[in-house]
Amino acid sequence: MSNDFAAPSAVQGRCIGDYVLQDSIGQGACAKVYLAWHELTGTEVVVKAISLKGFPRYHREVYSLQNLNHPNITKLFEVITTPDKLYLVMEHVRGGDLREHLENHGPLSERQARAAFRQVVSALRYCHQRGIAHRDLKPDNILLDEDGTWKLADFGFSRKVSDDCKLSTFCGTFHYLAPELLQREPYDGRRADVWSLGVTLYRTVTGTVPFHADSLAKMRDQVLAGQFEVPPFMTRKGKHFLRMLLTVDPSQRPTLDEVMQHPWLSVGREELRPYSEPPGGDLDPQVLETMQSLGFEPDQIERSARERRFDRVMGTYRILKQMETRMPGLRVKVRPYRSPDSSDLSSSYEAAPPSDGGTGEASQPSDGGAESASQPSDGGTGEASQPSDGGD
Numbered sequence: 001m002s003n004d005f006a007a008p009s010a011v012q013g014r015c016i017g018d019y020v021l022q023d024s025i026g027q028g029a030c031a032k033v034y035l036a037w038h039e040l041t042g043t044e045v046v047v048k049a050i051s052l053k054g055f056p057r058y059h060r061e062v063y064s065l066q067n068l069n070h071p072n073i074t075k076l077f078e079v080i081t082t083p084d085k086l087y088l089v090m091e092h093v094r095g096g097d098l099r100e101h102l103e104n105h106g107p108l109s110e111r112q113a114r115a116a117f118r119q120v121v122s123a124l125r126y127c128h129q130r131g132i133a134h135r136d137l138k139p140d141n142i143l144l145d146e147d148g149t150w151k152l153a154d155f156g157f158s159r160k161v162s163d164d165c166k167l168s169t170f171c172g173t174f175h176y177l178a179p180e181l182l183q184r185e186p187y188d189g190r191r192a193d194v195w196s197l198g199v200t201l202y203r204t205v206t207g208t209v210p211f212h213a214d215s216l217a218k219m220r221d222q223v224l225a226g227q228f229e230v231p232p233f234m235t236r237k238g239k240h241f242l243r244m245l246l247t248v249d250p251s252q253r254p255t256l257d258e259v260m261q262h263p264w265l266s267v268g269r270e271e272l273r274p275y276s277e278p279p280g281g282d283l284d285p286q287v288l289e290t291m292q293s294l295g296f297e298p299d300q301i302e303r304s305a306r307e308r309r310f311d312r313v314m315g316t317y318r319i320l321k322q323m324e325t326r327m328p329g330l331r332v333k334v335r336p337y338r339s340p341d342s343s344d345l346s347s348s349y350e351a352a353p354p355s356d357g358g359t360g361e362a363s364q365p366s367d368g369g370a371e372s373a374s375q376p377s378d379g380g381t382g383e384a385s386q387p388s389d390g391g392d
Contacts, residue, residue, distance in 0.1 A: 097140050
């Protein structure tokens with residue numbers, strides 16, 4: 001990896017660390033999402049700016065992203081903190097989200113849906129295996145990359161979970177909420193994710209959600225009764241898979257390990273197996289060479305990567321590594337080295353794991369798309385915010 005790829009001009013936007021903010025692409029109550037350029041490499045990234053005052057449980061999203069490493073989960077590059085904001089620098093997945101795809105192109109065929117859901121199931125099973133529940137699974141949070149890879153995104157409502165840990169926060173998006181949440185019962189976040197997966201699959205193959213009525217009360221009754229019309233065009237295995245995901249009783253609802261073994265996911269394909277992270281090894285020598293040409297010291301790079309600091313050093317390494325993976329042989333033009341600014345804008349941040357017994361949770365949306373316990377508009381499938389009333 002050598003030096004032929006120039007970064008764009010960095011004079012237009014506002015700089016946060018080594019990143020030049022460009023257009024805003026989403027906004028919620030406590031966060032704003034921007035496209036941005038990494039000055040050193042010219043790589044386009046996404047920067048999520050989170051208000052520390054309005055979103056006190058931001059550390060859960062950071063913890064989740066720092067501890068997940070899967071090809072079908074959006075990657076975190078760097079974390080920057082200021083007195084009032086936290087900036088998460090993440091990969092830019094350029095193909096839009098599943099909701100946009102459905103609105104622009106219509107429902108997927110069952111074969112197309114299977115190809116996408118093999119990837120989503122693999123990612124979600126990996127999250128659960130790592131002790132993390134997503135809690136806002138829906139088409140808006142499934143992104144499509146240019147190479148056809150689907151990626152799970154937006155961990156703003158994610159939560160560390162275990163077998164003896166029941167959750168109580170009413171959060172997510174109304175159409176995708178599991179029955180136990182609508183009943184305001186303590187729930188297993190992983191089982192709730194499985195229900196949301198079922199609603200997402202239904203919408204993916206039909207273009208609509210399985211439960212819809214002219215009032216929230218009637219819709220809630222439909223969900224609690226498990227009353228929905230199975231798409232008649234689905235195959236026998238597809239119908240069985242969908243019914244299994246949308247099991248009302250959470251104790252009877254399958255785990256992701258059981259979901260992964262369902263034959264529908266393997267029709268015409270090899271058996272879907274749990275993802276195994278590659279063993280940690282030496283740092284990539286080509287990336288190291290490029291970083292040294294950018295002014296970083298070898299021991300500085302090694303220490304940052306080993307300690308998983310998610311600072312500017314690790315961020316630059318992860319960006320270059322991803323560039324090399326996507327475009328082997330790409331040459332990166334070296335820009336003048338700029339030593340770390342002593343201001344707060346370039347200081348790094350590493351969140352501690354959330355306490356297992358933590359109480360309370362902000363239910364505001366964590367980005368431009370996810371809203372807390374969204375409820376439908378008069379049109380049926382809109383998503384207007386509804387506040388949470390409890391905490392974990």
